[in-house]
Amino acid sequence: MKSTRPVNRSSSRxxxxxxxxxxxPATHGTWSVVATDPETGEVGSAGASCTPFVAGIxxxxxxxxxxxDQAVSHAKxxxxxxxxxxxxxxxxxxxxxxxxxxxxxxxxxxxxGVATLTSAQGASFTGxxxxxxxxxTCSPGVCVQGNTLVGEGVLQATHDAFTRSEGPLVERLVxxxxxxxxxxxxxxCGARSASSAYVVVARPGExxxxxxxxxVSPFLRDETNAVDWLRAEYEMAGCTNVRFLPxxxxxxxxxxxxxxxxxSILILLAPRLRRQRSTVTVTLSAILPxxxxxxxxxxxxxxxxxxGVWPQVVGIMxxxxxxxxxxxWGAGSGxxxxxxxQERRPRQ
Numbered sequence: 268m269k270s271t272r273p274v275n276r277s278s279s280r281x282x283x284x285x286x287x288x289x290x291x292p293a294t295h296g297t298w299s300v301v302a303t304d305p306e307t308g309e310v311g312s313a314g315a316s317c318t319p320f321v322a323g324i325x326x327x328x329x330x331x332x333x334x335x336d337q338a339v340s341h342a343k344x345x346x347x348x349x350x351x352x353x354x355x356x357x358x359x360x361x362x363x364x365x366x367x368x369x370x371x372x373x374x375x376x377x378x379x380g381v382a383t384l385t386s387a388q389g390a391s392f393t394g395x396x397x398x399x400x401x402x403x404t405c406s407p408g409v410c411v412q413g414n415t416l417v418g419e420g421v422l423q424a425t426h427d428a429f430t431r432s433e434g435p436l437v438e439r440l441v442x443x444x445x446x447x448x449x450x451x452x453x454x455x456c457g458a459r460s461a462s463s464a465y466v467v468v469a470r471p472g473e474x475x476x477x478x479x480x481x482x483v484s485p486f487l488r489d490e491t492n493a494v495d496w497l498r499a500e501y502e503m504a505g506c507t508n509v510r511f512l513p514x515x516x517x518x519x520x521x522x523x524x525x526x527x528x529x530x531s532i533l534i535l536l537a538p539r540l541r542r543q544r545s546t547v548t549v550t551l552s553a554i555l556p557x558x559x560x561x562x563x564x565x566x567x568x569x570x571x572x573x574x575g576v577w578p579q580v581v582g583i584m585x586x587x588x589x590x591x592x593x594x595x596w597g598a599g600s601g602x603x604x605x606x607x608x609q610e611r612r613p614r615q
Contacts, residue, residue, distance in 0.1 A: 297314055297315070297316040297318075297321055297324065297337040297338070297378075297413060297414060297415070297453070298314065298315060298316075298411070298412070298413030298414075298416055298421055298422065298425060298444075298447050298452065298453070299312060299313065299314030299315075299321075299324065299335045299337060299380060299411070299412060299413065300312060300313045300314070300380075300409060300410070300411050300425060300429060300440055300443050300444065301332075301333045301334060301335055301380045301381060301382040301389065301409070301410050302333070302382055302408055302409040302410075302429065302436060302439070302440060303332060303333070303382050303383065303384050303389075303408050303409075303436075304408070304436045305384060305408070307436065307470070308330065308384060308470065308471040309436045309468050309469065309470055309471075310327065310328070310329065310330075310331070310332050310333040310382070310383075310384065310468070310469055311333060311436050311437060311440055311466070311467055311468035311469065311480075312325050312327075312333050312335055312440070312465075312466070312467055313440035313441060313443065313444040313464075313465065313466040313467075314335060314337070314444070314464065314465055315444055315447070315448060315452060315453070315460070315461035315463065315464035315465075315493055315494050315497075316337075316453055316461055316462070316463055316464075317415075317452075317453035317455045317456040317461055317462050317463075318462070318463065319462075319463055319486040320463065320486075321461075321463045321464065321465060322463070322465035322467070322483045323340065324336050324337045324340060324345075325465070325467060326345045326346075326348060326349040326352075327467060327469045327475065327477070327478060328349050328352045328353050328475055329469040329470060329471055329472065329473040329474070329475070329477060330384070330471040330472065330473075331352045331353055331355070331383060331384060331385070332352045332358070332381065332382055332383030332384060332385075333381075333382055333469070334348045334349065334352065334361065334379065334380060334381040334382075335379065335380045335412070336348070336365070336377065336378075336379055337377070337378045337379075337380075337412070337414070338376060338377050338378035338393075338394065338397040338398070338401075338414045339373070339376040339377055339397075340377070341365075341371055341373075341377055343371070344365040344366075344370070344371050344374075344377065344379070345365075347364060347365060347370070348361045348362075348364070348365045348379070348381065349475065351364055352381070352383060353475070355385060357383070357385070357386050357390075358381040358382060358383050358386050358388065358389045358390035358410075359386075359390045361381045361383075361390070362379050362381050362390040362391065362392045365377075365379050365392070366379060366392045366394070374394055375394035375395045375396040375397075376394050376396045376397060377392070377394050377397070378391075378392065378393050378394060378397050378401065378403070378412055378413075378414055379391060379392045379412070380392075380403065380405075380410040380411070380412040381410065382408065382409060382410055387407045387408070388405060388406075388407060389405045389408070389409060389410035390405065390410065391403035391404075391405055391410045391411075391412045393412060393414070397414045398414050398415040399414070399415070400413075400414075400415070400416045400417065400418050400419060400421075400454070401413065401414040401415070401416070402419060402422055403422070404422055404423070404426050406426070406430060409426070409429050409430065411425045411426045411429070411443070411447075413425075413447075415453060415454055415455065416451070416452065416453065416454060417450070417451030417452065417453075417454045418450075418451065420450040420451070421447045421450045421451055421452055422447070423450075424446040424447055424449065424450040425443045425444065425446055425447035425450075426443070427446070428442050428443040428445070428446035428447075429442070429443035436468050437466060437468045437480050437501070437506065440466050440468070441466055441497065441498055441501055444464065444466065444494050444497070445494055445495075445498055447460075447494075448460040448461060448492060448494035448495070452494070458490075459490055459491065459492040459493075460492050460493075460494060461492060461493040461494050462486060462487045462488070462493050463484055463485070463486050463487065463493050464483075464484045464493040464494045464496070464497040465481070465482065465483045465484065465497070466480075466481070466482050466497060466501065467480065467481045467482075467483075468480040468481075468506075479506065480506030481506065482497055482500050482501045482506065484496050484497050484500070
């Protein structure tokens with residue numbers, strides 16, 4: 268396989284990786300690997316599913332460990348696990364905290380896997396209400412877990428391929444994922460096993476959720492096996508340095524929604540601060556906010572088509588952006604009219 272030396276990939280790959288964070292649907296039908304390499308200090312994960320956004324299940328804490336949160340994902344549980352990992356907690360303690368029903372009442376629908384550099388043995392949890400076939404297996408330095416699979420053979424083949432292979436961590440993860448796909452993978456995908464897949468590896472010293480090596484597939488709607496796509500992409504182009512940001516969708520949506528009102532405020536205040544009003548600034552204050560809004564809606568729609576965002580997710584984001592933009596545009600127009608009346612009013 269190709270060397271793990273990072274190479275430059277087209278910017279669209281990194282953009283796709285970032286855009287995978289825009290939403291976080293539950294990842295039913297997933298098998299994943301979490302693993303560490305004590306010799307290099309690397310931590311990494313690989314996973315595949317018949318749903319979009321499988322890469323969003325990962326939590327990377329470079330220099331400490333890695334975890335996955337799948338079946339029905341729970342962002343708060345993942346953040347809790349990452350915080351405990353950074354504090355030096357054991358995999359067993361992390362899994363116990365994440366699956367505690369006082370913290371997460373619906374814990375039995377979830378599935379977790381944790382591996383750390385400080386503990387030889389990882390830990391996994393499979394909720395009793397996760398979709399079958401489901402299960403997990405751990406050995407020193409690696410845990411494999413899955414749900415909605417064709418059978419136990421997927422997990423066993425994934426685990427065996429990882430423990431028997433040699434070489435860099437990223438290659439062992441890719442080999443393990445491919446072995447699981449060969450055994451059938453996600454039962455809903457039929458012969459192609461998976462429609463989305465990822466592999467990420469982080470080195471010590473990198474910031475949280477940064478990956479020195481990341482390959483993430485788009486959501487493949489055709490008959491292409493996402494694991495085959497992932498393997499071919501890695502062998503052809505190697506790794507890429509990216510900021511891997513799973514599941515901060517609400518923050519990104521909020522950022523998109525804030526841009527139109529910010530544009531309105533800035534353009535509205537600029538002429539006021541200069542104590543003058545020009546035709547250009549008045550025109551821009553009326554035109555720019557809706558233009559910015561339309562551009563963002565277009566970008567969201569294109570991103571959704573490219574990476575296979577669920578239509579309802581894109582729809583919700585577009586509606587939020589449109590409503591906030593239109594509201595602020597209308598409010599800005601009202602304020603402009605009010606200021607114009609005040610300026611036209613004769614001074615006493």
